[in-house]
Amino acid sequence: MRKQTTIQAGISTFVYASPFKTADFHLLPKIKSAGYDIVEVAVEQAGLIDWDLLVSMTADLDLDITLSGAFGPRRDISSDNAAFRKEGLDYILACIRLAEKTGSPLFGGPLYSAVGKTRIVLAEQKQQERAWCLENLRIAATAAADHGILLGVEPLNRFETDMINTVDQALALIAEAGHPSLRLSLDTFHANIEEKDIPAAIRKAGNLLLHVQANESDRGTPGTGHLPWPAIREALDEIGYRGAVVLETFGEPSEELARAACIWRPLAGSTDEMATEGAAFYKRMFT
Template sequence: MKIGVNTFVWTSPFTTRDFTLMPKIKAMGFDIIEVAVEDTALIDVPLLRKTARDEGLELTICGAFGTTRDISSDDPAIRRNGVAYITDCLRLTEAVGSSLFAGPVYSAVGKTRMVSPDQKAQERAWCVENLRGLGKIATDAGITIAIEPLNRFETDMINLVDQAIELIHEVGDPAFKVHIDTFHANIEERSIPDAIRRAGDLLGHFHACENDRGTPGTGSIDWVGVRDALRGVGYAGPVVIESFTPGIVEIAKAAAIWRPLASSQDELARDGARFLRQLLG
């Protein structure tokens, strides 16, 4: 397992000028930089690939799904915009030589409502239809799309690993896998290790986040149980720290980071990397 860190730890939106983060990220002991793409136009894609390669860092890509990027919306223009955004992200992922695009691709972050069964079924149908089309693009590019369950305060669609698995089976495309984030799973799953075991070989990405989104190892997550479950299912993919700097642009309200989570963002990343190295050693 290789250790990574998400650019949301330091900046939002991520732009070409933020490539200067990479030497620091490498010096902290990370193997991977996970680029949170809020706007593909802000990123010099060939330079991103070259800079990461020069620093000895691998790349993973994650999306930021605001209200205008909802592939399950009842507004067809918003659905089209969501598909176009994900397609652009997949093209970027391919161009930088990565094989992983992750996030809650199924809906908008912060979309939480009580709706009728008929409306819920219709939204899911739109979601499945759009994911099938996106799966073809991903498969052709050799990319895995990792579907991330979010907690109940951030989505009403996919909260559990079991729900992500059901959606993947309904879509029926091998491009899709499960993305587990321990922050969300700590709220929704009865046991994070058991959720990892249920995902099994469908586990395609992993975010190692503390229960308060602070430094991994400083809170209440059962990290030994997490480690043992990851090893038990033979997971060999990225283990990425995701936290947020206050004031993120695309999903600020849903992420709800209103206070610092460590003495500094550098401390959060550096100490988190050290903890995960010791844990996963």
């Protein structure tokens, strides 16, 4: 008999809307009725969201909130453009404050760079970009600690970043930054491309694993692809993981998001079908 865990099921607003805004709050009861415990708000444009109303509505629905980031070129803390580095850090700091406001224990994503930044560059440039990244991560981590928030560094696949693709690389960056508020966020879709053994990567992450976006091999409905879900569950059990499993895929992506994530076709029969079947799968698999 496997060890029982307490894992909440969540769904990203990316599944329904991009960018998520106050006019989309009618989706919150639907998310609850689909079987989710958490709504993960992707903070694309914070000014489009009435955060006080969001907190009130989710409380009434008994939905928890987690926050994830959206990192375009102007939010790149490793950019060779100083203005973009500042904009990226300011964005992370603002999201930390929003995490505290909404009760999210974390803010996660590819904090280190811009999605879609994939190049071959000289070693000296890579070293400089890493130095800028580390400088800003340490500032962000210090701020996160002040607000009682943890930051989740998420590896992305090789088609979306040239900086952090694997758990090993993320753990090395976290170790070099040297701040206890920096942890690992794992997306199983990216891990399916980059990791030789996803359960082994989970075990290696151990207690640094903060957050799991439990996405299928094709970003479609969880449980319909070829990921080794029972082995993933077993690895999470072994490390005593008590975080969330969150569906983060893209039901109706914006043109910019579709390009960044390379979404060129529908990933399920419908968004509602993906959401309800995903929640049912998480409940069967993880609770």
